[in-house]
Amino acid sequence: MTNTPTRIQEAFAEAGVTGKLHALDIDSGAELGTGADQAVVTASVHKLCVLITLHEQAAAGLVDLTEQVECPPDGRASGPTGLSAMLDPVRMSLRDAAYLMMAVSDNTAAELCLSRVGLDAVNATTARLGLTRTRALHTFRAMFESMREDAGPGGAQALTDPYVIARLRALDPARSNHSTARDMTRLLRALWRDEACTPEHGAAMRRVLGLQVWPHRLAAGFPFDDVHVAGKTGSLPTLRNEVGVVEYPDGGRYAVAVFTRAARTAATLPSADAVIGTAARIAVEALRAAG
Numbered sequence: 497m498t499n500t501p502t503r504i505q506e507a508f509a510e511a512g513v514t515g516k517l518h519a520l521d522i523d524s525g526a527e528l529g530t531g532a533d534q535a536v537v538t539a540s541v542h543k544l545c546v547l548i549t550l551h552e553q554a555a556a557g558l559v560d561l562t563e564q565v566e567c568p569p570d571g572r573a574s575g576p577t578g579l580s581a582m583l584d585p586v587r588m589s590l591r592d593a594a595y596l597m598m599a600v601s602d603n604t605a606a607e608l609c610l611s612r613v614g615l616d617a618v619n620a621t622t623a624r625l626g627l628t629r630t631r632a633l634h635t636f637r638a639m640f641e642s643m644r645e646d647a648g649p650g651g652a653q654a655l656t657d658p659y660v661i662a663r664l665r666a667l668d669p670a671r672s673n674h675s676t677a678r679d680m681t682r683l684l685r686a687l688w689r690d691e692a693c694t695p696e697h698g699a700a701m702r703r704v705l706g707l708q709v710w711p712h713r714l715a716a717g718f719p720f721d722d723v724h725v726a727g728k729t730g731s732l733p734t735l736r737n738e739v740g741v742v743e744y745p746d747g748g749r750y751a752v753a754v755f756t757r758a759a760r761t762a763a764t765l766p767s768a769d770a771v772i773g774t775a776a777r778i779a780v781e782a783l784r785a786a787g
Contacts, residue, residue, distance in 0.1 A: 508775065512767060518532035528783065682751075688751070708727055726740055750780045
């Protein structure tokens with residue numbers, strides 16, 4: 497595995513991105529990475545921390561996941577999916593909101609879940625699990641508000657300007673929700689080993705992660721009918737991330753976290769999306785060969 501990090505960095509460079517990666521054999525503990533301990537902006541990947549906190553509180557009897565929550569159309573967080581894109585009042589359970597938060601990365605659903613548990617509880621959960629480099633500094637709504645402020649009068653169109661991109665607080669790990677690739681694989685390992693919550697709640701969370709609809713990043717590296725990929729993406733201008741678990745029919749289970757930043761500001765960069773799967777496959781194949 498000695499040349500694997502080099503191969504991964506070469507793949508990142510060919511796709512026009514810089515990247516950090518960590519891969520971990522959930523059962524043996526074997527690992528490899530590149531830039532695995534460098535701080536990264538989590539973006540919507542941090543919704544995984546919200547999900548675990550929600551279930552942790554449910555397991556403790558502090559939250560009822562079947563509780564019905566109201567979501568009026570006014571004041572919703574911006575976003576292209578789920579409740580964020582809907583026009584009419586909605587009433588749903590917390591666990592259905594959690595499903596939308598994870599499966600389609602619905603920002604408004606994430607706010608519903610986060611408002612129920614609070615940022616302090618999310619940070620307490622990640623601290624309990626030993627994720628010393630992971631912290632939520634703001635809500636998802638606040639993150640988008642900061643982007644609007646930093647973009648200035650040019651609005652969303654200004655987000656293609658490299659000078660505007662450079663001043664976005666949301667893209668600075670010191671001023672935004674952040675973690676490391678190693679922390680995220682540690683979190684996934686705890687979830688898959690039922691160390692993050694009770695087995696009942698762990699199974700429920702793994703199910704939701706398996707329902708994510710986006711196949712163009714991590715899953716793109718494993719186009720096999722008998723290999724199961726469950727994960728959570730995260731995206732902001734120039735940032736494309738995904739963390740997840742790859743499960744093989746022989747029982748092998750591998751947690752992978754990939755965080756990338758593109759040199760180009762274009763919103764659509766298929767090569768930058770695809771390299772997440774490519775890099776993950778290189779890492780997982782190396783772990784399997786060494787095992």
